[in-house]
Amino acid sequence: MLKHNIKLFFRNINRNLSSFLINIIGLSTGLACALFIALWVSDELGVDKFHENHDRIYQVAENLQFSDGIQTMVESSAPMAEYLVAQMPEVEYAAATIDPSWFGKHALSVGDHNLKAQGQLVGKDYFNIFSYNLIEGDENQVIADPNSIVISKGLALKLFGTTENVVGRSIEYEKSRQFQVSGIFEDVPANSTVQFDFVLSDKAYKDEAPWNSINTDHWGSTGPQVYLTVKEGTNIDALKVKVAKIRNEINENDLRKSILIPFSEHYLHGTYKNGKQIGGRIEYVELFSMIAILILIIACINFMNLSTARASKRLKEIGVKKAVGAKRKTFLFQFLSESVLMSIMALFVALVTVALLLPHFNTIIGKQLALQFDLNLVLLTLGITFVTSLLAGSYPAIYLSGFNAVTVLKGKLNRSIGELWTRKGLVVVQFALSIILIISVIVVYNQIKFAQNQNLGYNKDNIVYFKAEGKVKEQLPTFLAELKKLPGIKNASSTTHSMIGHNWSTSLEWEGMDPDNETNFQIVGVDYDFIETMDMEIVAGRGFNRAFGDSIGMIFNETAIKAMGLEDPIGTIVAGRIPIVGVVKDFHFKSLHDKVEPLFMAIMPEVNKVMVRIEAGKERDAIKEIHGIYQAFNPGFPFEYEFLDDNYKALYASEQRVATLSKYFAGMAILISCLGLFGLAMFTSERRKKEISVRKVLGQTVTQVTVMLSNEFAKLVLVAILIALPIAYLLANNWLSGFAYHIPLQAWYFLGAGLAALLVAMLTVGSQAIQAANRNPVDGLREE
């Protein structure tokens, strides 16, 4: 029986090549989209899960009460780690770290070989908590000595050309200090959120700010990350309650309350509001899983519609088989096995497509995914295919097997109203989904364009920046003065932060302050000329000026002045001794997701980022010049610089990826929908052949017939538009509300998407309609 069904399936393909191709293209496109998304989703879900004990690793975060709610900071204090191990029997290991994003890149040298590598400072049990497997060295010993360095396999190969006998050799650090290699770990996998090339002991900088903040017993300190593993079988809820009490027991004035967050879930669930975890990247994971399901549904609808529309071609088969005694079950089996076969064929096409397009997909999502068939992926793939075939095959199977033998043998098929409605309903659903996807893409794209062209309150273009270190840091004023003399350099200054992603804040007191005012101020430490270099605008008072001896003096932004309630801020004394010298126009120093917060700038000696404004169009020469002078100050230091506008773009990297991906997926959805529409139009004109002939014989023109046939589908797409618009509006509104600064929703986004869908649909149907209208009516009437 199965053999018989398979044989019939393949012979039917031969007879109905066009509908077979429509089905296979539609299904395989849908499956390919779903596979891509499945690969991405399973990778996202796997981030940080490679640690052997990932379900027992937690991180300490602090909830801090402000007047406008609780703020969660994913960092803690250095003594927390020791305290946890000593006082909480449930805790197996704990370690504080200065994580790579804070510690940054540092110059390492072996002989004449210099490079910059990402490092971090970690407590002694770091390698016991995390599974960064050591090839050389012992987990308990590698960071015991403050002068030891543990390096990755990749770094060892770069510095020494080998991993053999590297342990014990020394590496020169920042051209100033020697570290001995005590161990080598396997390169950090790509799906780790913490990326680093080397590790130093928490004791390496016992006395040097700010790195000593990992090595202090001061509970008020902030900055370090604290990680821990709990023992197996620990009641985590009970432990959380105990941890929440720690700070108050030590210092009853401490405003912070410690919480435990599961380390491996932080990547996907990293957004906190009012002390509660509310989302994060998981939203994108869910969004794309949703898109995958929608696209598969659209593809399945094609299959259902074409199979039922094509039913007339199979009436005889069903009738004859029923007459010789085939039961309904037999047909259910037959049609389902057809859709299973179809899905399997589509799966093969999809797999080939995925394999070919994977590099491109990787570029878009910024990952290195590979088509590796582990058990999970195989099961997932087969699962998707099986569900698809059931979804696609069930309706046709039920529909086709329900025919009455006599009526179908007479060649008549009473198409019920319900059936026509079902088919039309399916087309409407398909197009509504496609239109929603198109509108989403337009909105996301425009918001990102808006973010990138938004007037930020400073000019982000042509700014190059790099870290001040070594002699550059020691002799910063001289270095800056030398820089400004170079051709192609407009201005130069330095700052504590690079304008992007900023989190250093404090509360302040000022003359005439309302005692209830709990405003939290962001701090930006700067050097002279910073405001000028960044092209910021002073709206009151003046900028910092050496001539005035402004080494004490503060400049606030407009929001801060408003929050402080100052009418005439210039000259107001802050913190008991510092005068406000100027007010700067608000500028964005975080992503546009966040509102501009109160901020002040002050001249600070420990600024370490050099910002240089270059003349437009002279980037290459200017950087060469900067490099030259940098080398003169810091011989042997690798010179690494970044462009501010590039990094600004990176702020929206995830949105950018969503935009690019959804552009492709929306394209796919509309393609699949149109394929379905094309097939349906083909069969409609076939089914109405006689009617068309009669109309033409009675004098209707080709144009009239074409319009009549196209209209049937235009109506469906219009209904789809009406359904899609409000849904898309709600979705877009919801997404945009995540941005403190966003575009208004404009009517043309919606009308444009609707018209585009209508146009594409009409082009698809129109070709079929014209062909049908142009046929010789005699052919249509002869057949009976």
Next chain:
Amino acid sequence: MLLQLNNIFKWVNSGGQRIFLLKDINLNVEEGEFISIMGPSGSGKSTLLNVIGMLDGFDEGEYHFLHESVHSLKEKHRANLYKEYIGFVFQSYHLLDELTVKENLEMPLLYKKFKGSERKAMVADMLDRFNIVGKKDLFPAQLSGGQQQLVGIARALISSPKLILADEPTGNLNSKQGEEIMELFKQLNDEGVTIIQVTHSEKNAEYGSRIINLLDGRMV
């Protein structure tokens, strides 16, 4: 007694009116009979045949087939009954275009519990008997109308039914092919198969042992 129809009525309701397709049909068919049903277009010949073949239901009356009361049987049992005892021959042959001659013959056996080897033997036997061994791998479209109907009859016979129902079996054939088909029916009838055919042709009706005339759903 092979089958017995008692006071069979079949109707449809159209525009508030009841239109009778079959009206008070009483018919006894003995095994070995060869009956021709005649009548003008729309007189209910095909409907009667479909009722006898259990492909179509009726609204009133009793139908006994080999001592089974068809009118009180469930769909499933009815299907089992006609599957076992009845073979159908259609005017337009209704061979499946996607299947070869051999596969068309085999198709009905797929719905009964026969082993692959048994099916092969039965098909080979049938090909032999109808002298179409040479055509076994051809598709219906490659055969003449007469040859297609031959295959159609062979398909109806393959599961050795007691009764063959033929709805204008020669309607699409030229007179020579038609004659051959009728000779074949005659021969089958001589071998003991009961045949009921619907026909327009007096000449074809002559092959039968009894003629039933229908007019407006009524036996006359």
